[in-house]
Amino acid sequence: MSPSPFSPQVSASQVLDGVTVNGWYGVRFAQLTERFQPAVPASGQLAVSQLHDVPIFPQLPSRLASSMGTAKANPQSEDAFFVNVWAPAQAERLPVLVFIHGGAWLTGGGAMPWYEGARLAAQGIVVVNVSYRLGALAHAQTTAIGSLPVDDLRLGLHWVVKHIAGFGGDPTRLCVAGQSAGGWYAHLLSTLPEFKGMIDRVALLSMGTRAPWTVSQQQTVWHGMNQTGVDVLACSATTLLRLGMQALPQHPFQLGYAPSAFLPTEGPDIPPAFLEPEWAAQHSHAQAWYIRYTADESSAFFFDRDDYKTVTQEQVDQVLQHWSLQDLPPVLKKQGKYAGAASGLTPYRQIVKASSWRQFQRFPYQYAQALSAQGKRVVFQPFTLESPLAGFYSGHCFDLPFQFGNWADWADAPMLQGLSPEIFEAESQKWRTHLVDFVRGQDND
Known part of the structure; x- marks a missing residue:
């Protein structure tokens, strides 16, 4: 080729x-x-x-x-x-x-x-x-x-x-x-x-x-990659990609994100x-x-994630009631407030709709x-x-x-x-x- x-x-x-x-x-x-x-x-x-x-x-x-x-x-x-x-x-x-x-x-x-x-x-x-x-x-x-x-x-x-x-x-x-x-x-x-x-x-x-x-975020990841002892300019592309993923900051699980x-x-x-x-x-x-x-x-x-397929209304409420109204789609708002179960959607569908709108x-x-x-x-x-x-x-x-x-x-x-x-x-x-x-x-x- x-x-x-x-x-x-x-x-x-x-x-x-x-x-x-x-x-x-x-x-x-x-x-x-x-x-x-x-x-x-x-x-x-x-x-x-x-x-x-x-x-x-x-x-x-x-x-x-x-x-x-x-x-x-x-x-x-x-x-x-x-x-x-x-x-x-x-x-x-x-x-x-x-x-x-x-x-x-x-x-x-x-x-x-x-x-x-x-x-x-x-x-x-x-x-x-x-x-x-x-x-x-x-x-x-x-x-x-x-x-x-x-x-x-x-x-x-x-x-x-x-x-x-x-x-x-x-x-x-x-x-x-x-x-x-x-x-x-x-x-x-x-x-x-x-x-x-x-x-x-x-x-x-x-x-x-x-x-x-x-x-600052970029430099933190770059520094982390270079602390591994691997030459990032000379290693294989696959090695570099994996080093990069490992150097990313780890964030705690957030429902809907x-x-x-x-x-x-x-x-x-x-x-x-x-x-x-x-x-x-x-x-x-x-x-x-x-x-x-x-x-x-x-x-x-x-x-395909169990923590979403089994999500409860209580778990969804604990998260979405703290989101700003502008981060919620119209289907999850009623009379200017978070609707939750009153939307008629299942808990899983609520979190999907909210995340889809926000992201x-x-x-x-x-x-x-x-x-x-x-x-x-x-x-x-x-x-x-x-x-x-x-x-x-x-x-x-x-x-x-x-x-x-x-x-x-x-x-x-x-x-x-x-x-x-x-x-x-x-x-x-x-x-x-x-x-x-x-x-x-x-x-x-």
């Missing part, structure tokens, strides 16, 4: 929904200089014909495998600065969807088969998936420029603007979309002055809403107020926004309201379909298979087991059309 001089070659073609779609896999947009340092622009393409042969950045197993499955395993490399592109044959000046994958800042990759973009492309757009650094390799150290993953994505977006016309895309009609941690990055990029006039539209799917680490591990560190490339709805509505320079979350985001982190839904909801109040174009479409998987409901990432329409690539996902192919296809067609219409600017119809 040695890279070749850049001259994009079609890696695979397929006919989907009556449309011939070409795919270009393993197209290099940047190159590693050394560990914990900014990448530099680069070109080239891997000689591969399968998406899962393209490397993704080093990572440990995902904590959501119990619902999402594992997908086909890509090779892993610290130099996995690749985009993958899909476009209809003979595409010309089509709008472009740049997708930034999620994975809690720890896992995922733009070449994972889960995010195969061919069926979206078949509906008349160009799709680009981009990878960025993860975990300790991305966040344990910072540089003068700020966050390494933000810089990785900056290079990726500049590559798209420079080269996408060669794949049939229109660089002036760019929609940056992201899911979970990828939504966090998509939102952030839309507020950075560097991309004003470059990002036309933004799609935020189950956007992560975590505040960045402080410099799904903790994150590594996060980007505050710095010059992360505006301090970018997670404040009013500020973001004033400073995001996109022309339109597509905002979505699933109805029960946090169930993905709780459904995933409140900012996107309030952001959509703030944008609308300023007369800006917002498409707000919550995802409510429920999984047959007990206790999962409409959990985090359940919308992804429907969004990409690639049933076979999710064959081992427990969250889809028991769902009929007919229901899947009907729902997938709906959600693919929603997003593609937005990317194409047809959401006003």
